[in-house]
Amino acid sequence: xxxxxxxxxxxxxxxxxxxxxxxxxxxxxxxxxxxxxxxxxxxxxxxxxxxxxxxxxxxxxxxxxxxxxxxxxxxxxxxxxxxxxxxxxxxxxxxxxxxxxxxxxxxxxxxxxxxxxxxxxxxxxxxxxxxxxxxxxxxxxxxxxxxxxxxxxxxxxxxxxxxxxxxxxxxxxxxxx
Amino acid sequence: xxxxxxxxxxxxxxxxxxxxxxxxxxxxxxxxxxxxxxxxxxxxxxxxxxxxxxxxxxxxxxxxxxxxxxxxxxxxxxxxxxxxxxxxxxxxxxxxxxxxxxxxxxxxxxxxxxxxxxxxxxxxxxxxxxxxxxxxxxxxxxxxxxxxxxxxxxxxxxxxxxxxxxxxxxxxxxxxxxxxxxxxxxxxxxxxxxxxxxxxxxxxxxxxxxxxxxxxxxxxxxxxxxxxxxxxxxxxxxxxxxxxxxxxxxxxxxxxxxxxxxxxxxxxxxxxxxxxxxxxxxxxxxxxxxxxxxxxxxxxxxxxxxxxxxxxxxxxxxxxxxxxxxxxxxxxxxxxxxxxxxxxxxxxxxxxxxxxxxxxxxxxxxxxxxxxxxxxxxxxxxxxxxxxxxxxxxxxxxxxxxxxxxxxxxxxxxxxxxxxxxxxxxxxxxxxxxxxxxxxxxxxxxxx
Numbered sequence: 001x002x003x004x005x006x007x008x009x010x011x012x013x014x015x016x017x018x019x020x021x022x023x024x025x026x027x028x029x030x031x032x033x034x035x036x037x038x039x040x041x042x043x044x045x046x047x048x049x050x051x052x053x054x055x056x057x058x059x060x061x062x063x064x065x066x067x068x069x070x071x072x073x074x075x076x077x078x079x080x081x082x083x084x085x086x087x088x089x090x091x092x093x094x095x096x097x098x099x100x101x102x103x104x105x106x107x108x109x110x111x112x113x114x115x116x117x118x119x120x121x122x123x124x125x126x127x128x129x130x131x132x133x134x135x136x137x138x139x140x141x142x143x144x145x146x147x148x149x150x151x152x153x154x155x156x157x158x159x160x161x162x163x164x165x166x167x168x169x170x171x172x173x174x175x176x177x
Numbered sequence: 178x179x180x181x182x183x184x185x186x187x188x189x190x191x192x193x194x195x196x197x198x199x200x201x202x203x204x205x206x207x208x209x210x211x212x213x214x215x216x217x218x219x220x221x222x223x224x225x226x227x228x229x230x231x232x233x234x235x236x237x238x239x240x241x242x243x244x245x246x247x248x249x250x251x252x253x254x255x256x257x258x259x260x261x262x263x264x265x266x267x268x269x270x271x272x273x274x275x276x277x278x279x280x281x282x283x284x285x286x287x288x289x290x291x292x293x294x295x296x297x298x299x300x301x302x303x304x305x306x307x308x309x310x311x312x313x314x315x316x317x318x319x320x321x322x323x324x325x326x327x328x329x330x331x332x333x334x335x336x337x338x339x340x341x342x343x344x345x346x347x348x349x350x351x352x353x354x355x356x357x358x359x360x361x362x363x364x365x366x367x368x369x370x371x372x373x374x375x376x377x378x379x380x381x382x383x384x385x386x387x388x389x390x391x392x393x394x395x396x397x398x399x400x401x402x403x404x405x406x407x408x409x410x411x412x413x414x415x416x417x418x419x420x421x422x423x424x425x426x427x428x429x430x431x432x433x434x435x436x437x438x439x440x441x442x443x444x445x446x447x448x449x450x451x452x453x454x455x456x457x458x459x460x461x462x463x464x465x466x467x468x469x470x471x472x473x474x475x476x477x478x479x480x481x482x483x484x485x486x487x488x489x490x491x492x493x494x495x496x497x498x499x500x501x502x503x504x505x506x507x508x509x510x511x512x513x514x515x516x517x518x519x520x521x522x523x524x525x526x527x528x529x530x531x532x533x534x535x536x537x538x539x540x541x542x543x544x545x546x547x548x549x550x551x552x553x554x555x556x557x558x559x560x561x562x563x564x565x566x567x568x569x570x571x572x573x574x575x576x577x578x579x580x581x582x583x584x585x586x587x588x589x590x591x592x593x594x595x596x597x598x599x600x601x602x603x604x605x606x607x608x609x610x611x612x613x614x615x616x617x618x619x620x621x622x623x624x625x
Contacts, residue, residue: 024297024338026252029378031360035343039305067360074362074532075343077302093264094465094522095421095508131346131526132264132465133303136506137419137427146305 008056014044018060031063034071038078043145047087048079076130084119084126086165089143093132096139100153104140105129107158124166179433180407182395182415183388187275193310195317198278204323206286206394211331214397219290223393225401227413232258232349232386233464233504235488239401244373245291246381254382255293257284257390258354259300259307262346264465264526265506268417269387271429273300273307277314281337283390285323286397288335291383295336298387299354302342311339346530350578351384353532364534365578388417409435412487416505418447423511425449438462438484438491439476442509455511459594462491463503465523466583468590469516470500496590515615516598520591521549527584538581541572545588552599555606562599566592 010018017040021033037060041053049057049072058065072078079087090105105116108127112120119126135141138150144165152158191197198204210219224239245253257280261269273280280298288296300308315337318324326334340358342348348357352366355377376382392414396404405413412434421427424442426449432441441447442457451457460475461467478484479494492499510519528542545568548561569585569592576582592599601616602609609616 024336024340026295026378029359032340032358034360035302035357036341038343039302039341061360070362071343071360075302075345077344092522093526094461094519095265097519097522098422098508098510098514130344131529132262134261134267134270134301136265136267136421136508137429139421143303146309148306 008045008052010040010044010056014040022061030061031067034061034063034068035075037061038068038072038075042078047083047085048081082119083128084123086124086144086168087126087128089128089130089133091131091133091135091139091141091143092129095132095136096141099139101140104142104152104158107155108162111158111162125162179431179436180415181431182404182407183272183276183279183391183417184431187272192276193278193314195278195314195321198276202398203278204282204285206397207282207289207323208329210286210289210397211329211333216290216292219286219393219397222396222401223290226392226396226404227401227408227411228389228392228396228404229412229488230386231388231392231416231505233263233466235502238385238389241373241385242291242383244371245383246374247292248381252295252378252380253291253293254377254380255284255288255291255296255390256354256358256377256382256384257296257298257387258349258351258384259298259304259387260342260349260354261304261387261504262301262349262530263504263506264523265421265461265508266419266464266504267421268419268429268505270304270307271419272391272417273304273387274310277311278318279391279394280311280387281314281318281323283393284337285318285328285335287383287385287390287393288337289333290393293383294334295338297358297377298337298339299348299358300339300341301348302344305341308339308341315339345532346526347532347578347580350580353578354384355382362532364532365580367577407433409485409487410489412489412502416486416502418486418505418507420448420507420509422507422509423452423455423514424509425452432486434485434487435490436486438486441486441507448507448509451509451511453511455513457509458512458514459510459516461500461506461508461510461587463501464506465508465526466579466586467501467503468496468499468586469510469594470498470590471594474498474594475500496586497593500590512617513613513615515553516591516595517549517553517602517609520588521546521553523587524549524584527580527587531580531584535576535581537572537575538584541568541581542584544568545584549588552602553610555602555610557599557603557606559600559603561603562592562596565589565599 021036025032054068058068141150186201228238229235345363347353348363353363357363372382457472479498491502524546528546533539569589572581573585598616
């Protein structure tokens with residue numbers, strides 16, 4: 001990862017997307033675009049936002065770096081340290097638990113030999129239990145980047161999912177298509 | 178099947194495209210409102226309809242619109258609250274994913290009524306795939322002259338944008354949402370001033386839920402009086418209910434308000450009965466923040482009448498024997514579910530999601546989680562139950578935003594209706610913490 005602001009460079013496509021989001025707000029209110037830009041940054045730089053990346057976001061928005069840090073640390077979707085290729089965000093909240101989410105989380109820990117928040121030795125998976133993902137009717141479920149994987153309600157389905165993920169590449173971010 | 182206002186065409190192949198949506202009557206309300214009605218006339222129709230906010234609070238929408246300040250020379254904004262994060266609630270996500278143009282049509286008609294020339298849909302960050310669907314549909318609407326300058330030659334201009342959140346339940350609270358939309362932490366604002374006076378960028382702003390806004394086109398097309406005929410009493414119209422938990426048919430259902438709860442749970446048209454043929458133990462009828470009710474109280478009101486799916490019937494008896502329709506998230510618990518464990522699960526959720534701005538919420542949610550955890554895991558004390566009630570009382574009503582109440586009510590109601598289950602956990606720790614252990618005394622009492 002880059003060590004200085006100068007080494008953090010968004011792709012042209014990502015910069016075009018960033019400018020599009022900034023244009024949605026009135027003159028002088030460009031800070032409003034901070035959340036979409038952090039999402040773009042996370043997808044652009046390996047699934048997490050480093051201090052250098054946050055500094056770059058501040059530079060683009062012409063705001064103080066602290067204004068980016070305080071936002072990035074408040075919202076749980078932004079990873080502040082390196083993560084695996086696939087971050088398994090497993091819903092652990094009420095309705096999913098009524099259908100077996102706790103057991104699925106335990107199985108993932110066992111099968112991947114990691115605890116919550118940890119990454120597998122091969123760098124493939126990070127386990128990140130999260131609160132409700134608005135998929136309560138199809139739990140247990142988990143999210144990987146922008147996609148939902150629902151009704152993971154048996155060990156067989158979990159095995160099948162993990163096997164698929166081992167060979168899966170992430171979809172190209174929409175602004176790069 | 179009852180009348181479908183929002184979901185009549187939801188399973189039509191291609192309904193997410195402008196072409197198919199228009200073939201099925203889409204965007205007629207924009208044509209009608211912008212060309213034949215004044216903004217005030219649209220507001221009046223919404224008032225007449227009796228439409229109430231579908232995000233949970235149930236406040237009359239037309240009245241909320243009429244509070245909007247209209248000083249000259251200052252922009253006004255409509256912000257759609259699509260930050261659906263209440264556990265049990267997934268209707269808005271499902272609706273936007275399936276039928277994005279219905280929301281966009283509602284945004285145009287509603288923005289016209291409010292005199293807004295820029296509007297935003299604030300969508301929870303976890304739903305970036307829905308954001309892509311909305312943005313694609315918005316681009317289609319711009320290309321067709323339904324957004325942008327001089328819409329359909331009416332002289333009315335509107336820009337519509339989608340803004341993603343970053344994963345914070347608190348941003349479903351309207352002032353926290355506005356803070357977030359301004360690029361800040363989602364800390365709720367003190368009220369007054371209310372958003373209708375000083376909202377987004379210090380300008381007059383209305384914040385409405387996805388389902389609320391999506392109901393407006395039908396009201397404009399058919400008239401508020403026709404809408405008011407649907408439903409029961411002051412619960413007019415239809416409602417999307419997201420049903421989850423231990424039922425045979427989880428999913429989203431559009432109901433005419435007033436359907437009996439028993440019919441909703443057991444009819445094949447809706448939930449299809451309890452999963453695996455088990456007994457009903459309890460229901461949270463309106464999202465995790467509303468009080469839980471045991472089986473007997475969810476089926477009958479305090480007066481002994483059939484409980485109905487309506488704002489009034491579900492709250493009958495106050496919190497002693499009633500609950501709330503809330504966001505319409507209907508979570509069903511079968512006889513194998515441990516109430517203590519579920520209450521701890523929700524307490525953990527609210528502790529995690531508290532923004533930390535108010536001490537009672539920041540500290541209290543953590544204390545409730547800890548106390549519930551030790552009861553659930555066999556280390557509880559008798560005084561813990563009253564301690565839980567005491568902490569819940571000290572949070573309730575003592576915070577800037579309603580998240581404190583939302584955290585306190587599930588705990589207080591669980592103790593109110595299932596106190597013996599907490600006592601059983603404390604008195605029989607080894608039995609209570611054995612794998613699969615569930616206290617069944619309450620169920621026996623209910624089904625006797």
